[in-house]
Amino acid sequence: MSDAVAPGKIAADIVAPPRAYRPGVVRRFVRHRLAVLGVVLIALLGIASVAAPYLAPYDPDEIDIGARYAPPLAENHLLGSDDLGRDVTTRLMYAGRISLSVGVAAMLVTLVVGFAIGAFAAYLGGWVDTVLMRLTDVMLCFPSVFLLLFVAAFVAPSLTSMALMIGLTCWMEIARIVHAQILTLKQADFIAAAEMAGAPAWRIVLRQILPNSLAPILVAATLNTANAILLESYISFLGYGIQPPQASWGNMLTNAQSDFQVDPWLAVFPGLAITLAVASFNFIGDGLRDALDPRLRRR
Amino acid sequence: MRRYVAARLGQAAVLLLGVSVIGFALMHLAPGGPLALYTLNPTVTAQDIERVKHLFGLDQPVYVQYVKWVYGFLSGHWGYSFFGGRSVAPIVLERIPATLELMGSSLLLALAMGVAIGIWAAVRRNTLVDYGTATVAMLALSLPTFWFGLLAIYVFAQVLGWLPAGGIETTGNGSLIDRLTHLLLPMLVLALVLTAQWSRYTRSAMIDILTQDYIRTARAKGLGPVRVLVGHGLRAALVPLVTLAGLQLPLLVGGALVTETVFSWPGMGLLFISALDNRDYPVLMAILMVGALFVVLGNLAADIAVALIDPRIRLSHV
Numbered sequence: 001m002s003d004a005v006a007p008g009k010i011a012a013d014i015v016a017p018p019r020a021y022r023p024g025v026v027r028r029f030v031r032h033r034l035a036v037l038g039v040v041l042i043a044l045l046g047i048a049s050v051a052a053p054y055l056a057p058y059d060p061d062e063i064d065i066g067a068r069y070a071p072p073l074a075e076n077h078l079l080g081s082d083d084l085g086r087d088v089t090t091r092l093m094y095a096g097r098i099s100l101s102v103g104v105a106a107m108l109v110t111l112v113v114g115f116a117i118g119a120f121a122a123y124l125g126g127w128v129d130t131v132l133m134r135l136t137d138v139m140l141c142f143p144s145v146f147l148l149l150f151v152a153a154f155v156a157p158s159l160t161s162m163a164l165m166i167g168l169t170c171w172m173e174i175a176r177i178v179h180a181q182i183l184t185l186k187q188a189d190f191i192a193a194a195e196m197a198g199a200p201a202w203r204i205v206l207r208q209i210l211p212n213s214l215a216p217i218l219v220a221a222t223l224n225t226a227n228a229i230l231l232e233s234y235i236s237f238l239g240y241g242i243q244p245p246q247a248s249w250g251n252m253l254t255n256a257q258s259d260f261q262v263d264p265w266l267a268v269f270p271g272l273a274i275t276l277a278v279a280s281f282n283f284i285g286d287g288l289r290d291a292l293d294p295r296l297r298r299r
Numbered sequence: 300m301r302r303y304v305a306a307r308l309g310q311a312a313v314l315l316l317g318v319s320v321i322g323f324a325l326m327h328l329a330p331g332g333p334l335a336l337y338t339l340n341p342t343v344t345a346q347d348i349e350r351v352k353h354l355f356g357l358d359q360p361v362y363v364q365y366v367k368w369v370y371g372f373l374s375g376h377w378g379y380s381f382f383g384g385r386s387v388a389p390i391v392l393e394r395i396p397a398t399l400e401l402m403g404s405s406l407l408l409a410l411a412m413g414v415a416i417g418i419w420a421a422v423r424r425n426t427l428v429d430y431g432t433a434t435v436a437m438l439a440l441s442l443p444t445f446w447f448g449l450l451a452i453y454v455f456a457q458v459l460g461w462l463p464a465g466g467i468e469t470t471g472n473g474s475l476i477d478r479l480t481h482l483l484l485p486m487l488v489l490a491l492v493l494t495a496q497w498s499r500y501t502r503s504a505m506i507d508i509l510t511q512d513y514i515r516t517a518r519a520k521g522l523g524p525v526r527v528l529v530g531h532g533l534r535a536a537l538v539p540l541v542t543l544a545g546l547q548l549p550l551l552v553g554g555a556l557v558t559e560t561v562f563s564w565p566g567m568g569l570l571f572i573s574a575l576d577n578r579d580y581p582v583l584m585a586i587l588m589v590g591a592l593f594v595v596l597g598n599l600a601a602d603i604a605v606a607l608i609d610p611r612i613r614l615s616h617v
Contacts, residue, residue: 138317143553279441
């Protein structure tokens with residue numbers, strides 16, 4: 001009975017990525033100090049946003065006309081208060097909920113749409129391939145800000161619509177990566193070897209194709225999150241995105257031009273929050289690139 | 300070579316046709332159609348809407364409108380603005396020089412700085428210089444351009460008072476110096492992101508090249524470091540860098556839009572925002588097309604330049 005293998009062991013063996021792939025990923029990622037800093041910062045921003053109702057000192061819409069334009073480090077307002085006396089710390093935390101959600105949700109949309117289009121084109125080939133990949137080329141001709149504003153002007157702004165719009169204008173890179181990956185992998189020797197060894201299709205997909213195409217997709221997805229946060233801030237800054245009184249980091253800067261005259265700090269903190277979040281995701285993407293794919297690693 | 304250029308021209312035309320279809324479809328997908336904003340206005344009667352619809356040809360089937368629009372666009376009649384009724388072509392075309400001035404100067408500045416920083420980082424690979432420039436570049440890529448522009452205006456125009464806060468020139472004073480001082484701040488803000496990208500691409504391209512055998516040969520035969528880097532290294536890096544210049548165009552055009560709105564720079568971006576506020580679809584559509592035209596022609600120029608530089612590429616396509 002010593003030959004018998006527990007069923008759980010087989011399942012674990014199938015689910016686990018190829019052995020050569022896993023070791024060192026975490027170690028290589030941790031060596032990228034800025035990526036680690038990015039993870040810490042995103043975690044902090046995430047916690048502050050998610051737990052805003054419990055952590056925030058005020059209600060985000062609580063108006064206190066007596067305490068307008070309080071400077072940072074003022075008695076009751078750590079980062080000061082805005083033109084209506086609302087607490088800036090509180091509003092930044094609630095705005096983070098919106099801005100980070102839009103960033104992550106838009107990234108998920110780019111993943112789904114990009115993967116679907118790239119995979120369909122590569123698998124089906126023929127005219128489907130031609131049409132879908134030409135569509136990708138056409139979408140890449142639009143400067144994304146133009147296209148996004150064009151659509152944002154007549155869509156009722158909300159978290160969902162913002163995420164959809166940004167996602168639907170930024171999926172092209174993922175589609176191209178998935179397309180190229182699948183085309184290359186279809187011809188790779190180790191796939192043919194796995195087929196000849198009698199591995200079922202699902203096993204090839206799970207153990208050969210997925211681990212080998214995951215790295216560039218994951219990196220692109222991380223960078224897409226950063227880009228989506230930037231785009232959301234710009235659309236909301238111009239007034240076509242998240243509408244006040246609901247706060248987003250972008251719409252907190254809508255009055256930045258006049259805020260600079262009255263109370264420059266009001267215009268500084270939301271911009272810093274955007275920069276921190278975007279830089280963190282960018283650094284994480286950089287670290288993931290180094291960690292996941294030694295072939296792409298910077299020399 | 301001629302066949303290669305012809306094939307790429309054909310592809311560019313197909314791309315632009317695709318852009319126009321998507322733009323036109325979006326315009327008509329707008330709830331209530333392109334005139335939605337006016338139906339909400341109580342002073343505009345239903346008869347007015349019908350009259351305007353007829354006037355602009357909006358009562359015809361969409362495909363008829365599209366064919367007419369394409370024909371008009373190709374023959375230089377870009378329709379009439381919903382707002383003010385002027386012909387669209389001159390409204391948009393008169394804004395192009397300002398946008399080109401901003402984009403062109405930023406691109407040149409970014410090119411010079413980015414390539415220099417990239418070579419520096421590649422030569423000092425894995426040193427403090429390399430890590431430092433990489434970190435600064437990543438931070439620059441993460442700054443929201445509009446916020447950084449406003450910050451720059453606050454510091455350099457308001458606090459220090461060295462530079463004007465916006466516009467392309469002081470009214471009544473269009474001297475070269477005056478125009479240059481107006482250009483400086485938006486140019487630097489727009490160039491920042493581009494420089495960051497250029498420096499990173501130049502670095503990785505140069506590192507690929509500097510490990511090649513012929514570079515070692517050049518060094519071994521006693522060439523000075525400048526001649527090795529520029530004559531042998533940069534020359535070989537030209538192909539990926541020219542391709543990047545083409546790929547960067549959507550970023551450049553989009554960045555110009557953002558920068559123009561912050562600095563009240565009277566180019567296409569500022570026009571786009573005001574047309575957006577008025578839901579002036581004929582103008583929006585024209586700007587979308589001109590923006591895409593910039594991108595497509597830029598890519599085409601980059602592809603042709605690459606084919607001219609690198610015979611392998613032009614021969615592989617014959």
